[in-house]
Amino acid sequence: MPSTGARMTRRPRRNHSPAFKAKVALAAIKGEKTMVELSQQFDVHANQIKQWKDQLLEGAMNVFDDGRKDDAAPTVDVKNLHAKIGELTLENDFLAGALDKAGLLGGKR
Structure with a gap:
């Protein structure tokens, strides 16, 4: 590539408010x-404008957010729930057997 002597200078990075x-x-x-018109008007690349537009649209729902998290389902630990169900079933069976032996439980469930 022949050198023409002219170099492209990089524009310094700008931080926009x-x-x-x-x-x-x-x-x-x-x-x-x-x-293109907006890019020329604001002296910002069209891709940057598109990114800001997308960010604004994505964040728009937060403007009306009242702090409740109804949409987010709570995380459920199925393993712990199954363990608790098993524990409670054993307790119920044990107590039903004890009551049956004592004659306090009338009939089968």
Whole structure:
């Protein structure tokens, strides 16, 4: 590759404020302008605008979240539940046998 003497300079990394990102993402959601037009208007790459738009849409449900976790099912430890069921069944059988021997249990269950 021949050297022409000219080098492309990298643009320094920019950090955008959350307010700016929200402004750009909302403009993208409105759909009044194309991504290219928004990219030129805000001097941000179209891929970055798309990412911010997607993040805003994904996080939108959290705006209306009241703190309850109804959607999330509690984790269930089936192994422990089966062990507890077995333990309780043994206790019931033992107590039923003891009551039956004592003559306090009337008839079979």
